[in-house]
Every structure is written in C-alpha cells, then in structure tokens.
Amino acid sequence: MNPKKVIIWIAIAAIVAVIGYALGRPAGGVQKDIGDQELTDLVAQGARLVDVRSPGEYGMGHIRGAENVPVEQIATAAQGWDRGQAIVLYCATGARSSDAMATLASMGFKKLYNHAQGTSGWTGELTTDTTTSSGTIETSGKPVLVEFTSDG
Amino acid sequence: MKPIVDGLRKRYEGKVEFRIYNVDEPGSEGVALADEMGVQYVPTFIFANADGSISGQQVGEMTEDALVARLDALK
Numbered sequence: 001m002n003p004k005k006v007i008i009w010i011a012i013a014a015i016v017a018v019i020g021y022a023l024g025r026p027a028g029g030v031q032k033d034i035g036d037q038e039l040t041d042l043v044a045q046g047a048r049l050v051d052v053r054s055p056g057e058y059g060m061g062h063i064r065g066a067e068n069v070p071v072e073q074i075a076t077a078a079q080g081w082d083r084g085q086a087i088v089l090y091c092a093t094g095a096r097s098s099d100a101m102a103t104l105a106s107m108g109f110k111k112l113y114n115h116a117q118g119t120s121g122w123t124g125e126l127t128t129d130t131t132t133s134s135g136t137i138e139t140s141g142k143p144v145l146v147e148f149t150s151d152g
Numbered sequence: 153m154k155p156i157v158d159g160l161r162k163r164y165e166g167k168v169e170f171r172i173y174n175v176d177e178p179g180s181e182g183v184a185l186a187d188e189m190g191v192q193y194v195p196t197f198i199f200a201n202a203d204g205s206i207s208g209q210q211v212g213e214m215t216e217d218a219l220v221a222r223l224d225a226l227k
Contacts, residue, residue: 055210055218069193073212077193128225136204143226144169146198148191150176151154 030086031105033116036123039063039088042113047086050074052100053119057092061119061126071096075103083109090115090122153195156216160223168223201227 034042043049043065051058051066058068069077071091081087087109089097094116101112119126137144161170173182175194185191189198197210199222207226214222 055212055214058210059218059221067209067211069211077211080193136206137198137200139200139202139204140169141202142167142169143202143223144171144198144200145164145223145226146171146173146200147153147157148173148175148182148186148194148196148198149153149157150174150194 029105029110029112031101031112032114033094034088034113035116036121038113039090039115040124042086042088045086047088047111047113048081049088050090050100052089052091052096057119059128061128063090063119063122063124064127066090071100071103074100075107078104078107078109081109083107084111086111086113088113088115091118093118093120153213156219160216160219164223168226197222199223199226203227 039049049063049066051062051068052071052074053062053068054070055068058066062068087104089100089104089112091097091100094114095118097114097118098116101114104112115122137146157170157172164170173185174180175182175186175191177183186196191198193211195213197214197219198206199208199210200206208222210218210222
C-alpha cells in the first residue's frame with residue numbers, strides 16, 4: 001500500500017477519535033470514575049453527594065452526608081441544582097450511578113463523578129442516620145416529620 | 153403521596169408531629185422554610201427526633217413502608 005495513503009488514513013482516524021472524544025464529554029466538563037479517597041476529598045471540598053439507590057437500600061446504610069435521589073427521579077430532582085457544583089454519585093455497584101451521571105451530563109452538569117464500585121466496594125463506614133446541613137429544627141418535644149410538597 | 157401521608161398522620165397522632173408545607177403557594181411559610189432548609193425538589197421529607205436533631209432527609213416519593221420505617225426509627 002502507498003505509504004502516503006497510510007499516513008493520510010492514520011491522520012483521519014486520529015482526527016475522528018479526537019472529535020469523538022470531544023463530543024462525548026461536556027465542553028469544559030469533567031466526568032470520571034472515582035474511588036473512596038477521591039469521594040471523601042470531593043465531599044470535603046463541597047461536592048453534592050447523591051445516593052441513587054432505592055429508599056429501602058438507602059435506609060439500610062449509606063455513606064454519611066449522602067442525600068437519596070433514586071436514579072429514576074434524578075432528572076426531575078436535578079432541575080433546581082447548581083450546574084457548576086461538583087456532584088458525586090454512587091449506587092450499589094456503579095451501574096445506576098453511571099446512568100445517573102449520563103443523565104446529568106445531558107442536562108448540562110459540568111463536574112460529575114461516579115464512585116465506580118458503589119457501596120459494595122466502599123471501605124468506609126455506612127450509616128443509617130444522617131444529619132442534614134440544616135442541623136436542627138424546633139419541636140414541641142415530639143419527633144417531627146416535615147414534608148415539602150406541591151400536593152393540593 | 154397525600155393519601156399515604158394523611159393516613160400516617162392519623163396513625164401517628166400523638167406520637168409524631170406532621171408539618172406539611174405546600175410550596176406552590178407563593179409567599180407562604182412553606183416557600184420561605186424550603187429556601188432556608190435548602191430544599192429544591194418536592195416532595196422532600198425531613199425526619200427530626202424529639203430533641204430537634206435531624207435524623208434524615210429523603211428527596212422524592214416514598215412508599216408507605218419506607219415512611220413507616222423512618223418514622224418508627226425516630227427518637
């Protein structure tokens with residue numbers, strides 16, 4: 001084969017690969033799989049930590065500080081989120097969180113991190129109790145359930 | 153969720169206080185409180201113990217069983 005033609009085809013293939021890579025990720029954005037230490041570091045830096053499993057799974061144990069948004073609700077829940085904030089997603093094995101990451105990327109979120117091994121690979125503690133950023137609320141001495149709703 | 157929450161409200165009467173805020177009412181207490189607590193999606197449930205400490209938050213709909221489990225875990 002003519003060497004010039006080979007070089008031309010290699011160049012075309014390289015250009016196609018670069019274009020494909022560029023189209024596959026949000027412009028100026030990050031989408032990557034991470035491990036335990038990166039998750040801990042990102043949360044310490046202010047990332048939103050989202051558990052995309054079912055409420056039942058979440059209730060059995062989750063990473064401290066995580067909010068539970070099941071994967072089928074992520075698109076709706078994320079409509080009001082800051083698209084510039086780093087978001088760390090996890091599930092049981094990394095599959096649902098990977099789907100959630102793709103959904104958020106299509107919505108324009110720029111900094112997306114998937115804990116690839118999920119809770120099954122998490123070496124830290126799981127908790128059944130969380131404290132939200134709100135801290136405390138006033139009560140009359142009884143436990144309280146607060147619901148924010150748009151039901152009539 | 154309304155029928156489930158209304159049913160549980162009766163079931164837990166005297167044991168758990170239910171505070172339901174409709175964020176569709178502009179200028180309402182619910183809207184102000186949602187902003188203050190950083191709530192961005194409805195429904196959002198916040199579970200608080202008797203001492204006021206928040207034991208958990210759930211974004212999105214919940215089954216009755218999941219709600220009961222969380223209510224029973226409150227101290």
